[in-house]
Amino acid sequence: MAAEQDPEGRAAARPLLTDLYQATMALGYWRAGRARDAAEFELFFRRCPFGGAFALAAGLRDCVRFLRAFRLRDADVQFLASVLPPDTDPAFFEHLRSLDCSEVTVRALPEGCLAFPGVPLLQVSGPLLVVQLLETPLLCLVSYASLVATNAARLRLIAGPEKRLLEMGLRRAQGPDGGLTASTYSYLGGFDSSSNVLAGQLRGVPVAGTLAHSFVTSFSGSEVPPDPMLAPAAGEGPGVDLAAKAQVWLEHVCAHLGLGVQEPHPGERAAFVAYALAFPRAFQGLLDSYSVRRSGLPNFLAVALALGELGYRAVGVRLDSGDLLQQAQEIRKVFRAAAAQFQVPWLESVPIAVSNNIDEEALARLAQEGSEVNVIGIGTSVVTCPQQPSLGCVYKLVAVGGQPRMKLTEDPEKQTLPGSKAAFRLLGSDGSLLMDVLQLAEEPAPQAGQELRVWPPGAQEPCTVRPAQVEPLLRLCLQQGQVATPPPSC
């Protein structure tokens, strides 16, 4: 199995992205003659994140890509040789050079599937030395992806189905790949789009974005655009000087709003005109560079009404400071009054986008009934998962040579469940989720309509359940190094 051409280039993991102890244990296994013992590991989490009741499984596609390409290059082996004992048998390094995942089999929860504590996200089986080496990269690829997908899903549940959610946290992520992973998996978790262009290019995530304060403040108003003319939307008729047209509208708008025509910042208006010249069909105003009420809003209306005369409709406004909900209500009122005053009905419903450190609590407020907010940009809160910035997934040995393995430790919570397992989702007659059941692989599968005796984690005694439907949860996605087709999805 040759390393495939990786279309995502730098965004992938590589074999040395691992903890050193994986390499020292590899030498230990090899020295003990156990490198090729058949082993099985489970990757799972112990508690649902954010004090919640669910997680979403994610990162599987990245894992499969990593596994298919897994090979230690000469430079990798040389580096390992430099940190292992100098008298290490050279045959060990030859063994490392020969490694790939052609004997590795992976079963997994499908990408985006609901996941619960203890149920494996991945079951990884193959030669002991190889599947041990895979621990850290697999944890690294699954843990954060699942965490951020879960976080995004929680935010989507709070926002409700109508609000458009934009992920814009690249600058707050743990470096380039943290940002790419966040954008990819917040989309999986229910966001509509991302600001991250690379996520669009590499992962097909819809991208969105308009302008920042720097664009607005970069204009003083004295700039002379090389071509101030804009043709009508229908393409017929003469072009119009948009800045001059906006200036005319500004007087009407200021009279309507009771503002002096000198109050709105001329640089802000010039910036809006420049943006509208570049994006006449997608003009959006960022209103809070100076003052929303006395500058951003009248300047936006002047440019939007000038565009409207040419047959173009503005697509939105954005706020990035202050009381976002309150301002959105006020702006909507102004839009309604201006729509009536200037007889441009579409102005009433121009979408209002907001951003500014929005967390779950702030989102709940913005999503409340009657809110005039339409689009919500979330950065830090979705990307860094501040309520719980790690899912804490673990990767535990459950069998060697078909024999179960168990860790006891000094913390009961860290004990592992021994043996190779199967997992099933039990559903009620209305399709609702009753529970997930974990059992030994050799036990008979639960049957629809038949009573099953189960022992919920932490319960003092077993109980019975009669599922209307039973779904196997762990799907084959890599069999002896070959990718299963079609890849499992939820």
Add this chain to the structure above:
Amino acid sequence: MAAEQDPEGRAAARPLLTDLYQATMALGYWRAGRARDAAEFELFFRRCPFGGAFALAAGLRDCVRFLRAFRLRDADVQFLASVLPPDTDPAFFEHLRSLDCSEVTVRALPEGCLAFPGVPLLQVSGPLLVVQLLETPLLCLVSYASLVATNAARLRLIAGPEKRLLEMGLRRAQGPDGGLTASTYSYLGGFDSSSNVLAGQLRGVPVAGTLAHSFVTSFSGSEVPPDPMLAPAAGEGPGVDLAAKAQVWLEHVCAHLGLGVQEPHPGERAAFVAYALAFPRAFQGLLDSYSVRRSGLPNFLAVALALGELGYRAVGVRLDSGDLLQQAQEIRKVFRAAAAQFQVPWLESVPIAVSNNIDEEALARLAQEGSEVNVIGIGTSVVTCPQQPSLGCVYKLVAVGGQPRMKLTEDPEKQTLPGSKAAFRLLGSDGSLLMDVLQLAEEPAPQAGQELRVWPPGAQEPCTVRPAQVEPLLRLCLQQGQVATPPPSC
């Protein structure tokens, strides 16, 4: 300036790792004829992280590497064309194809330097369109690097100078690069080593690691190693069957500890023997797979004493569960008693390493006077910075064409300080830091020994200070695209 060969391959950022609004603004600037206007941005943070009083500047090296390689490839430009209006002037895309950082100049706080709110970590000047496009990648490269370096420095201050600190958070990071960045900058911040092999290979960070519970539990005790013989450390004399030798020592150890010889788990002992055969000069025991007192500790002592007979010294034990401080005290007592009993004085001071979700509070306990803990492994707490998972750096336009620019907004805290600036560190006669001073670039620099009138942020009135030394803080690191040599360091 051609894109250099990047020795770190996938670990770097690339130009499309940016927010879409940088590209839409680029089109806006270009349409307005302002692409080449001279602009200056400042990258800074508004508050010290973690409720603390300092931060460390970091990520500069990554920024310089990114800037030197900055070029949009054809595929990048094509992707941007696919998300910008279809009637966009093709000359704009030609302009994008021609971009590089050959007209960009960067001044920066040196890598690892103490940093305070408002003082720029980076000052970036150059053509408006280009320096705008750089916003998101520079924020992405600086923010988390500085955050994790600061977090590591705080942990080092709590631990004191003697404890060895190991970063082991790769599996908890935001994907591959989050892990690499965390390892790199926690080393910068004061950690001794990392478990992350890639950080060793690519960044020269010292790497460390031994064995996990999976290695221990993978052994049942019935395994037969292909070569159980170990030669003496001095290299002379016949080899010895280490497992047999450890079995003999086990009886002495159990008698000494008052344990039955059947109590210690034979699989754990087999694992220790296997590890010792691979690493006779670096044997370390992980003690808590089954029971520290009744299994891990006697098995470790048996193997360590067998190795000792051959002239090797064990290098450590590790605990990953339970009350780490208390167990370390008990283990040290056992080591002292066994050292006396078996006349192996080195056993007294075998280092004790601990791990298990150690945060600032737990670290303070482990570092208290009299603690017998020597090495502390920290993962989640250093990598995810759970107290504050984002530094919240911003990148603000301060001048265009030599004219100052300012944002007011609806939040006073989000207002920017206009104009191109210089920054100085004022020191007392004993070298202690008095304050950092931010002033306009054209103002005369503060002079050592001369009284200076300053206005601390938030103060009601100015005060005076007389520094014994004055250091300029912002050092040239990229001049018109050329890397300044030597690169600035603290």
